[in-house]
Structure formats: structure tokens, C-alpha cells
Amino acid sequence: MIVKLHLKKEIHVPVDAESISPDVFAGKLVEEIAELPLWKGNRKVPLKDVFGVEGISGKVTNELVIHIDGNLSKVQRIGSGMTDGEIRIAGDVGMHLGVEMKGGKITVEGNVGSWLGSSMKGGTIEVNKDAGDYIGAPYRGSTEGMRGGTITIHGNAGTEAGRYMKKGLIRIDGDVDQFVGIHLKKGAILVRGNADGRAGAFMTGGKIIICGHLKSLLPTFTIDSMKSKAKVEEEIIKEPFYLFIGDLAEHGSGKLYLAKNKNKHLETHEKLLQ
Amino acid sequence: MKELLIKNGFVYDPLNKIDGETMDIAVRDGKIVEEVKKGKTIDASGMVVMPGGVDIHSHIAGAKVNSGRLLRPEDHYKDVELKTVLTRSGVGYSIPSTFTTGYRYSRMGWTTVMEPAMPPLKAKHTHEELNDTPMVDKGAYPLLGSNWFVLEYLRAKMYGECAAFVAWMMNATKGYAIKLVNPGGLEAWGFGRNVRDIDDPVPNFDITPREIIQGLCKVNQILNLPHTIHVHINNLGKPGNYVTTLETMRCVENLATDNKPIMHLTHCQFSAFAGEDWRTFKSASEEIAEYVNSHSHVTLDMGQIVFTNTTTMTADGPFQFTLYQITGNKWVNNDVETETSSGIVPFQYKRKNYVHATQWTIGLELALQIKDPWKILLTTDHPNAGPFTAYPKVITWLMSRKARDDVMKKVNKKTRRKAPLSAIDREYSLYEIAIATRAGQAKALGLESKGHLGVGADADISVYNLDPKKTNLADNPEAITKAFKKAAYTIKDGEIVVRDGEVVNSVNGRTYWVKVETQANLFEIEPELKRAFEKYYTVKYENYLVPQNFSAHQTPVTAKARIKS
Structure with a gap:
């Protein structure tokens, strides 16, 4: 069962599309879906004003696939709180994609805005290009970070990825900006590219693996040992790593793995191991 | 001349000793009167009529x-109220914005609320x-228990001078009562x-x-x-x-x-703890209740815990600092x-936590x-033990x-x-609820025109869709919660302001x-000050100084003092 949405014309004001979710679509006819409410700027409009709708909807959420076409970079909150089913986005998409999602799958061909999978509890998100800031991070002021699920970014990511994460996995194939894994409690973040610094600030547990260059290490991390590999779930990365423990300012025991070959500036720490 | 008649309701008016009688209540120009001839009529048959709620x-x-x-910010973003033709937009949850606070109180049938610190x-x-x-009458209590002037006057046992200072302070701050926090x-x-x-x-x-x-x-007493x-x-x-509470x-x-009562001991639940530390912590409600049952100089209020995520805020800086140390949450201290x-610390009361659950039973x-x-x-x-929007729940717990x-x-x-609570069978009647939420509160506050429906009282009235004759309330707790959550009518100064839990008229209190x-x-004392x-x-x-007409709708209540000059 696939429901296809396509953007009718380019939009210039933010559109809040909380109702685009398999949970909401399930059990509705295509005509009913077209009437679902969206917020376009400060106005409530039916979905059909913004999107063309076609396809066949299903009764059960887990059989439902929503396919969306067009430049959605102004469209926010798609798949908010979804529990099952699938959303495929063919282009770019805006902020708050998959907020508080509990299950199901979201795939994006293009780039996504900030707050991807904010406070998510389960399910998987895959992004083929870049993601913005605050991946998996809770809303401002809240400490209820990611509690499960997997986010994979094949491009680069912004600042504060995985803030307050308690469980789950974030994989970033490209580079990350500052403060990756800030306030990390548990769970794992794997960065295959470089990190811009301040990785793991305030972390008290969990694991951050950076396979590239880390611009600067926080002084509140101490070297623990050298490792010949690092492990994330089933995946094993075979290359030498420095293992640092921190953030000591928070009495933390989080693990920060930094690739030895890419981080020559950390060589001096090796002396402390002798 | 604006008239209103509320017909055939079950009236609960404890200050006038009316316990569920079927009566008509007549209103003219914002006051309760003997009878009216014309004007709007509300059919309240099969409904409960009470004075408007008062919150001390x-x-x-x-x-x-x-x-x-x-x-x-995380407290607000999931609890948003949209603007309507009549009402302003706002946010909740534990610390609602000002307008939302007024609307939410009014929707539950409350008409007077006091800011205590x-x-x-x-x-x-x-x-x-x-x-x-909006929607409610208000007042605020200035904090005087640690004020330098007060401490100095009282140290010198200059009670007359202290009284003059407090009188000046009530005028300067436009305050309503003397508040002591951790004196x-x-x-x-x-x-x-x-x-x-x-x-x-x-x-x-x-x-x-x-x-x-x-x-x-x-x-x-002097004032x-x-x-x-x-x-x-x-x-x-x-x-x-609890030892300190009894001593106090x-x-x-x-x-x-x-x-006559001469002291109000507030949020008593937080002051009725026994045990030496959090491990041996237990309820001391029996000791406190025994004392209060045999004395008449003190009134209390519950400070009932609700299991939710709320925000604690008191003038008690040292206590708030302790709370920060316990929780590790973000905090403000000043x-x-x-x-x-x-001080302010966000707090989550959890059912499965021994201390929190016991606190729930203590209240x-x-x-x-x-x-x-x-x-x-x-x-x-509110909001220390739970937001005021939990009152319907608390009423239900008391009644069932x-x-x-x-x-x-x-x-x-x-x-x-x-917990001793398991052995307690008592259930409040609607009459007792009317005392605990209205009459008793107004009486303790000395607000003579509030908390009752006698002739001459302010026409602050709430009507709840609840029929105590048809339903056995104790066996149907959901019916109680539902009724008190959304008042069928809230009447403020003779105007219908809420109908079926929705604001239909926005008024200033x-x-x-x-x-x-x-x-x-x-x-x-001015030169000295x-x-x-x-x-x-x-x-x-x-x-x-807060000037006489600093804000609109300031209403003085006079107190005849015995200060010797």
C-alpha cells in the first residue's frame, strides 16, 4: 500500500505537517487524507492545498508506505510520533523529521534540517546526504534524549548530535560539527569522518567513536588505554584507537574512542600510559 | 441592572449551612440577592451549585x-493553547502563562486565587x-519572615513599631497577608x-x-x-x-x-515527615492530625502531591538547594x-519511588x-506538589x-x-468538598463576600454537572473528576464566564x-526607612512603593488596626 504525495508548488513559509504519518493515514481513504489539516504559516489548510495525493491507503499502519516528492525543506514534523510503517522522502526535508518516533522507518534521499529524530524511542532513520544540528536531541530545556532506535547519516552532521542520548545508535559517515555526544548517558555514536571538537562534553556514560581527526580534546578527558579495534553493535572497526574516559567534570565514565592514525596531536598522551 | 437566576440546583453552601438542598440562587448586578423578576435563567436541575472556588x-x-x-521551555511546548476570538494564546503546563492561568482556573469553577510569596x-x-x-480575583502575600526591619523591631520587642512597619509594607507592596517562609x-x-x-x-x-x-x-493581631x-x-x-511543625x-x-485561628500552616504535607533520613522516612500525619484535632488556633492546607513532572518553586532558598543536590536537575537560586x-528546581514525582509515594499518602x-x-x-x-489543574483528581481521591x-x-x-492511608475509610461528602475548596478557604482568608451564596455575597458561583441523587459518587470516581474538570457554568460577578468548560466571556478580576x-x-517611620x-x-x-493605581482593578480591603501612636 503506497500513498504518494507530491508538492504542488514551491513553498516559502514553514509548513507544519504533523499529520503526515502512517499512524494518521492508516484506515483513511485517499480523499480523507487529502482533507487532513496542515499549518501553513499561521493558517490551517487541508493537505490537498499543499500536496497532490494519490495511491491506495491501507488499514494497518505497518503495511503503509508514504512516498513524498518535491523540495520539502520548509516542511516540518513529518512522521512525528509514528509507531510503524514507512516514509520515503525523495528530496530534501525540513526540521523535526521523525520527532519522538517510536517505530517504523524513514528514508531521505536528500538533506534534512535540524532536530532529526528528536527524543526518538525506536525505529530507524536513514539520510543519504547531510543532516542539520541536534540529531536525536531533546527539545530545549528537556533532558529526555534519544531512548532507542537507529539514525544513519551518509553525509555530514551539525552540532550537538545525540544530546542527552540514553539508548540507541547514531551513525554518521561524514564529518560532525562541535559537541558530538554532549550530555551522553548511554548508547553509541559512530563518526567515520572528522569531528570539529569538544566531543563528549558533559558525557557520563555511553560510547563515542571517531574514526577521523578530532580538532581538540576537552581537558576533562583522561587516557585509559590503547585499543586495537572498536565495536558498535555488530560492527567491528579494526584500527588502533586511543580510549579516553570522561567527562571528569561530571564524574563521568563515558568512553571516547579516537583513531590513533588520524590524531597525531594526541601522541603525548601515550606517555601517561607507561 | 443585570439579573440572573440559577434554578433548581443542588446547592452546597456550608457557610450558610445549606447541604444539597434544591434551591434557586438569584443574582443582580454582581451580587447575590433574595429574588429577581426577569433576566436570564440557568436551569441547574440535576446539577451541583457551589460558591466559586477559592485558592489560598x-x-x-x-x-x-x-x-x-x-x-x-520543555514544560510548555507540549501544552499549547491557541488564540480564540475571546481568549489569548498561551502555554501550560506546570507554570502556565498568566492569561492561561486565569482561563484554566475559571474552567474548573475557581474564582479567587492568592499568590502566596x-x-x-x-x-x-x-x-x-x-x-x-484574568477571570479570577487575586491577592498576594508579602514575604516578611526574614525582612531586616522586621527582625530588628522584633529583636527589640518593639511590636507597635513593627506593626506600623508591616502596615506600611502592606500599603507599599499592596499586599494581603503576612507570609513567613522558613522564618x-x-x-x-x-x-x-x-x-x-x-x-x-x-x-x-x-x-x-x-x-x-x-x-x-x-x-x-494588632493590625x-x-x-x-x-x-x-x-x-x-x-x-x-514534624517535630518542628508541632513546635511551630x-x-x-x-x-x-x-x-479563632491565628496561624495558617501551609502545604502541611511537606511538614509532616517522620524518620531520621530518607531511608527511614515515614508519614507523621497521625501526630499532626492529633494535635490539630485538639486545637483550634491553626488552619492548614494540604499541598497534595500529584504524580507528574512539575516545577518546585519557593522562597525557601536553602530547601531548594537541597532539592537540587538530590535531583541534579537544573536550578535557580536567588x-x-x-x-x-x-529557588526553583524542576521535579518529577514518581509512583514507584518510596518517598514520593509516601508523600502522596501524607497529604x-x-x-x-x-x-x-x-x-x-x-x-x-501549585506548582510545587502538582499543578492546580490536578484539583479535580485530588477532590476525587478525597471523595472516593x-x-x-x-x-x-x-x-x-x-x-x-x-502507609496509614490504606486503613482510612473516610470519604468526603460534597458538603465537605465545598468547605475544603471554597467556604473554608474564604473564611481563613477573611474574605467576607466570598465562599458563600448568602444575600450580599459576590456572585461568584460554579455549577457542576454532577447529580449526587442519581449517582453514587464514591463508586464512580470518573464522574467526579469529569465534572470538576469542566464546570458546567462559572459565574464571576454575576456574568457567565464559562459554559461547559469553555471560556465564553473574558473578564478581569x-x-x-x-x-x-x-x-x-x-x-x-519614613525617614528611618x-x-x-x-x-x-x-x-x-x-x-x-507600588502606587495606588499601579495596575487596574486594585481593590483595597480595610483592616481596623490598634496601633498606638
């Missing part, structure tokens, strides 16, 4: 409430917010210290909390203020603090005359110059074991053993085994303050 203790406005709003230095801010809180302790907190019990002298002042409480109690002193005890929120109540025992302190045990409902009033110390048992099944096992009438010249202001305060004396 609810942190709804002022500097710390606003800091709490700023501290907690106003640092005099922040009085202007508090009144600005109160002015923006003396907040002054010590300015220097990173606290007081241990009511006989531990305040550093630098050589005065004990006992002397402060007794002194301000005497001052309150003849409508409300008694409003006390938040020393050692609040510490295991074993005992220390004014011999000041009482003709069986010293308000020579007057008081304050209900107090309400159920204190026999006289005029002595224990219903509050959640079944509802209590349903919660009991889900709480911590050790609590279930130990008054802000009450006490104007002390005395032969003495209250401004005699000005000198002290130059020396100690960050504001000029002239900028400190």
Missing part, C-alpha cells in the same frame, strides 16, 4: 514564577502579572547558612525563629488583618520535620483568643537583598484524619476510597505496606490588598 495558596505570579517559565522588592512585577491574570532561615541563607530549628538563633540578628513567628503573630499569618515552617521537606503550632498556642531568597492522610474540614484546605501548593485504592495498587510496595486604618501615622534604603537597597525608596 497558589504560585501564579511574580519574579520566581516567571523565572520558572524561562527555565522550562511576593518578595516586597518584586511587588511591582507581581502586580503586573496579577493584572494580566529567619532565609536571612541566614544570604550568608550560605540556615537555621536548624525554631530555637536556633539567626546569624547576625540574635533572634530565634520562635520569636519571629510569635512577634508577627502579635503584629497580625487585625483579614488573614492570619501564613507560615511555611523551618526544616520544610526534611525527614523528622505550639509556640503561638497561648496567643490565641476566643478559639538572594533577594535584605528581604528573602528563592491525603492529613485531609482525612483531621476531622474538621474547616481546618484543612485543599491545595497542591475506590479512587485512592486504584492509585495505591500502582505505588511503591513499601509505601503500600506502611480584582486584586485585593489590605489598607490598614489606624490613628497612628504610618509615615512616621529612607536612611536604610540608601544604605542597603539597590532601589530608591521612591521606586520601591
